Amino acid sequence: AKEQGRNNYQFYACEMEDAIVRRAVLENGIRKALERNEFILYYQPQIDLETKKIVGLEALVRWIHPEHGLISPVEFIPIAEETGLIVPIGEWILQTACEQAKLWQVQGFPKLRISVNLSARQVQQKNLVEKISSILQTSELEPELLELEITESIAMYNEEYVINKLLSLKKIGIKIAIDDFGTGYSSLNYLNKFPIDTLKIDRSFVNQIKNTTDNQEIITTIIVMARNLKLKVIAEGVETVEQLRFLEEQQCNEVQGFYFSKPLTVEGIQALLKQPTWE
Numbered sequence: 255a256k257e258q259g260r261n262n263y264q265f266y267a268c269e270m271e272d273a274i275v276r277r278a279v280l281e282n283g284i285r286k287a288l289e290r291n292e293f294i295l296y297y298q299p300q301i302d303l304e305t306k307k308i309v310g311l312e313a314l315v316r317w318i319h320p321e322h323g324l325i326s327p328v329e330f331i332p333i334a335e336e337t338g339l340i341v342p343i344g345e346w347i348l349q350t351a352c353e354q355a356k357l358w359q360v361q362g363f364p365k366l367r368i369s370v371n372l373s374a375r376q377v378q379q380k381n382l383v384e385k386i387s388s389i390l391q392t393s394e395l396e397p398e399l400l401e402l403e404i405t406e407s408i409a410m411y412n413e414e415y416v417i418n419k420l421l422s423l424k425k426i427g428i429k430i431a432i433d434d435f436g437t438g439y440s441s442l443n444y445l446n447k448f449p450i451d452t453l454k455i456d457r458s459f460v461n462q463i464k465n466t467t468d469n470q471e472i473i474t475t476i477i478v479m480a481r482n483l484k485l486k487v488i489a490e491g492v493e494t495v496e497q498l499r500f501l502e503e504q505q506c507n508e509v510q511g512f513y514f515s516k517p518l519t520v521e522g523i524q525a526l527l528k529q530p531t532w533e
């Protein structure tokens with residue numbers, strides 16, 4: 255037993271070392287990844303439940319590491335945030351997403367909204383509004399087609415500052431969505447104070463639609479509340495037809511999830527846009 259315990263210990267120590275080494279490798283790599291053009295954007299469709307058409311795309315970043323292959327944002331975005339590298343990376347993401355959205359228009363695809371995730375560090379960035387305006391100018395994308403996704407915790411942090419920043423973005427015409435809605439443990443007061451257009455119901459609620467009626471009540475309540483506040487609701491993480499039917503019944507506005515499509519490359523999206531309706 256002692257022997258085994260020891261082996262286990264070594265096993266864990268080794269795993270931990272691996273994790274530390276991997277982190278160091280990632281941290282150094284992130285610094286060079288931008289110059290080396292190793293980031294790529296995937297896009298996940300958002301479907302209007304009335305028309306069953308794709309009306310928006312969420313841009314989701316991936317890192318194609320020369321040795322480690324495809325690395326999930328779950329792994330490198332937190333490191334990018336800690337090191338501050340999320341600011342230049344985030345700028346690249348915004349620029350690339352806006353240019354791509356415009357390019358799709360030029361190529362004759364229907365006009366689609368493009369949603370881009372903003373992290374806390376970006377919202378705190380002093381010249382964020384100027385940066386985004388200039389990206390919109392150079393890409394020639396209509397500001398109304400750009401939606402920025404922020405989490406509740408960002409909205410709560412430094413309230414006044416964030417409200418003012420969001421108001422400046424709204425003045426340009428940009429839309430604001432609250433991401434992972436329902437997971438922030440925050441008071442709902444901010445929904446009135448913040449200039450928000452869209453609520454994205456977190457997939458942890460959508461996940462459980464089949465299993466427990468409690469979560470169905472939560473979703474129903476969020477959808478009714480959003481309607482009363484004149485906000486659009488998008489349900490994230492829709493994977494099954496049961497979830498879809500329930501959300502249709504509740505008159506949720508839009509859905510996003512593996513049931514319709516995983517995040518896809520530019521080519522994948524183009525193939526999908528050629529058959530843009532579902533039943």
Ligand code: C2E
Pocket residue numbers: 298313314315326327328331344347371372373433434457490491492493510511512513517
């Ligand atoms: P998020 O903003 O909540 O993005 C949605 C995540 O859910 C994506 O994971 C997407 O692939 C996944 N997803 C979509 N539909 C389903 C489904 O039906 N089932 C399940 N299980 N998952 C689904 P992804 O792309 O790995 O991104 C993870 C997180 O990383 C994002 O969560 C976001 O917080 C962050 N992230 C991704 N791209 C960016 C970015 O460009 N900038 C910033 N700041 N953060 C990003």
Ligand code: CA
Pocket residue numbers: 312371403433
């Ligand atoms: Ca998001």
Ligand code: CA
Pocket residue numbers: 433434454456490
């Ligand atoms: Ca989300």
